[in-house]
Amino acid sequence: MGFDSTFLGLDAAMPRVSPAQVDACVELEYVHFTVVLDTVRRFARVTGVNLDGAELVDVPRVGDRWALDERVPADQQAGPEIYAANDLDRGHLVRRRDPVWGAPAVAARANADTFRYPNAAPQASGFNQSKALWLGLEDHVLAFADANGLRLSVFTAPVLEPGDPAYRGIRIPLRFWKVAAWRDGDELAAAGFVLDQAPLVEAADLGPTAAGRAGVPALGPFRTFQVPIADVAALTGLAMPELIDADRFPPTLLPAGWRALAEPADLLL
Numbered sequence: 001m002g003f004d005s006t007f008l009g010l011d012a013a014m015p016r017v018s019p020a021q022v023d024a025c026v027e028l029e030y031v032h033f034t035v036v037l038d039t040v041r042r043f044a045r046v047t048g049v050n051l052d053g054a055e056l057v058d059v060p061r062v063g064d065r066w067a068l069d070e071r072v073p074a075d076q077q078a079g080p081e082i083y084a085a086n087d088l089d090r091g092h093l094v095r096r097r098d099p100v101w102g103a104p105a106v107a108a109r110a111n112a113d114t115f116r117y118p119n120a121a122p123q124a125s126g127f128n129q130s131k132a133l134w135l136g137l138e139d140h141v142l143a144f145a146d147a148n149g150l151r152l153s154v155f156t157a158p159v160l161e162p163g164d165p166a167y168r169g170i171r172i173p174l175r176f177w178k179v180a181a182w183r184d185g186d187e188l189a190a191a192g193f194v195l196d197q198a199p200l201v202e203a204a205d206l207g208p209t210a211a212g213r214a215g216v217p218a219l220g221p222f223r224t225f226q227v228p229i230a231d232v233a234a235l236t237g238l239a240m241p242e243l244i245d246a247d248r249f250p251p252t253l254l255p256a257g258w259r260a261l262a263e264p265a266d267l268l269l
Helices: 104-113 133-144 229-236 241-245 251-256
Strands: 025-030 033-038 043-052 088-092 120-124 151-158 175-184 187-196 223-227 259-261
Touching (some): 133 151, 133 175, 133 187, 133 223, 187 229, 223 229, 229 241
Antiparallel strands (some): 033 043, 088 120, 151 175
8 A cells, every 4th residue: 555665676755745734734545656635725735656567457447436535534625526517627646547557456446546536636628538748648758767667656746826716615726747757777767747727818717607606717728848856846845855866857958947848759858
């Protein structure tokens, strides 16, 4: 159960919450992954999953049977009421297939574990149902790391900012981050990414909900960037010095800022 920091054969610890965040957070272990849930914002501050590409199991996706985690009070999770009667998708943070490896019974349990609300965050339906680059980043990094054991540790979460738009008692995150780590010989290597679903132009609400509350805040086109991992740490307030030291983002590009990604060939690994 839970994320293993030694999975890659060297230290690749999960990012840690700051002292200011720790009192609001609870750590939830699942099969092959861990979610650190912010019980105030009701979304994950950080998730970490161990992915063994050589032992992945194909478990069919039969419906979306999302459930609350009984270890946490329901009012501390962004549950089904957030996604009812609107165009928001329950976006997996730990991707459904990533922890689904090993013995068949273990893989089946891991698959079911990904359908817990602490592992979800609202995403625009057009994005989450597409084959956008963001959904395949782990695959591209895994292919690059093929010669080094087909193993990854992946960390993902929304960027929880005070200015996120309010909706049904929560605030909808407009940006998400991801760091993928792998072993390169005897060294740790890593790459950081940010997904932005903030609206680029003002747009109308999607209309009143069944509960009669305000419409869903406008969500814009999805843009994916490769970014310095130090920027991810600054955005989130999480400590991740091991990942910052292992970053493959070329220092020569730092003055130019974030690198927009349109296709896998744009990745710098």
